[in-house]
Amino acid sequence: MENSPKLRGWLNRFNLNHPLVIAGPCSAETEDQVLKIAHQLKDTDTSVLRAGIWKPRTRPGNFEGVGALGLKWLQKAKEETGLMTTTEVANPIHVDLALKHDVDILWIGARTTVSPFMIQEIAEALKGTSKTVLIKNPVNPDLALWLGAVERFYKQGIENLGVIHRGFSTYNKSVYRNIPEWQIPIDLQNEFPDLPLILDPSHIAGKRDLIFELCQTALDLNYDGIMVETHYDPDKAWSDAKQQITPKTLEELTQDLKVRKRVSSNEDFNYQLKKLRTKIDKMDEQLVDVLGERMQVADAIGKVKKEHNVAILQPERWQEVLRRMIKIGSENGFEEEFIMQIYKAIHQESIARQQKVLNR
Structure with a gap:
């Protein structure tokens, strides 16, 4: 995969003077919930509304998403607020449904990135489209596996690409749900400087009080944006309640973040x-x-x-x-x-x- 400035092209459509902000609930729960959060995010720095439609949980029995019904809610939220939309897809059926409901950005989850078979199937399902695809790092720290997933999409002619850093599993004791392992995305940037890099602080942190410092570290490392889980009543969220923040808190967070200059001529x-x-x-x-x-x-x-x-x-x-x-x-x-x-x-x-x- 050659390095190409084209990989950053999809970011230009936002015409922002700040890093990209993607926000929304971990899971779409009800139509009212999705629309309420979307309207609360409308006047913040958020450009893209996120919501999990299909939720692959570690163990069965937990809330696993509302399914395709939630795509209609995302579509309605987009019509009412003008926000772009994004959701996770894990197979070609998800891709087909997301395309039919005009989802702007598709993201690939960490559990899917680990499977070259599934990545290939999804990439082939997207061949010929101009959709943006963001690929989360695999569950375990494996740079080659992460880059391999990117390359499979690129080989299908999909150039609107980016990656999401959501941290890595560890059996060691840590303050984080998933340890950041910052060196791995840095190595990825060294190989492909033009590949946009987004931070998912919610899944790294696992708890809301660590989100700000993770976002600031990402901006200090020249990340292109953040994807933060937000809910109007986080403690009552149906999934990952501890790591979600309110749209108001997100607005305050983005105002406090400092964007550093890449170089100085001083x-x-x-x-x-x-x-x-x-x-x-x-x-x-x-x-x-x-x-x-x-x-x-x-x-x-x-x-x-x-x-x-x-x-x-x-x-x-x-x-x-x-x-x-x-x-x-x-x-x-x-x-x-x-x-x-x-x-x-x-x-x-x-x-x-x-x-x-x-x-x-």
Whole structure:
């Protein structure tokens, strides 16, 4: 897939002086609910009304959406407010129904992105249309799978594309419902700078009090927009109540967000930045040198284990290291999750090197 400015073309139709705002309920519940929320969003910075029509839940028995009936409500909301509309589609039948009800933007959910088979079927169903398709990251952190989904749509001639960052599942303790793993969308942007990137802070946060800081971080990282779940009575929402905010709160949030400049021509700024970046570069070299020395010690430990026929993994020692470094990290202002990510990567590399020693 070649990088192309055409990928950003669909954003131009909004003619905005601020990042794109997509908002609306997690689920379309009733016609009155959809219309009421749409009218409350009409005079905010919101350009696109979102609502889940089909809701794939982790376990059956929970509310799984009203189905195709809700598309009529979206269509009516569009007619009454002028807002564009978007909903999630998970198969060609959903696509056909969404097209018949003039849905402007289709998004692909995280559970669908993981399946190349389903992505291919949906892409083929959209071939020949000019619809905009936004693709959420897969449930687990896998950049290749995410990009592969984008490429399948592009190969069907669909150029109005973008991606939605909704965070990644983790079994580790976290303040987030889905950890952001900011480096993955950054890597995606590095490969395709012209691919619009939207943040879904609601699904990352899992609770409404984290939404603002996530949105601000996204804007600081040059994201093109946000997709926020809103409801006039969030606590009584039929799905994901804790992560929804009111349209009024959304309006206040968007007013408080700061949009940063991408570059500055100020000479003093550029001089200070260059000086600080030179210090960072030197420190990065020192970090790699220290890691190299640490791995040499790991190699030596591998040799000792081989001589005495001892297993590589020593769980008690690993837990001891992790506890100690989390404590030291905390004393230096680092989050536990950050220290765990670093030391898990170091531990994995140490095991790999010791395996090579034992297998020589």
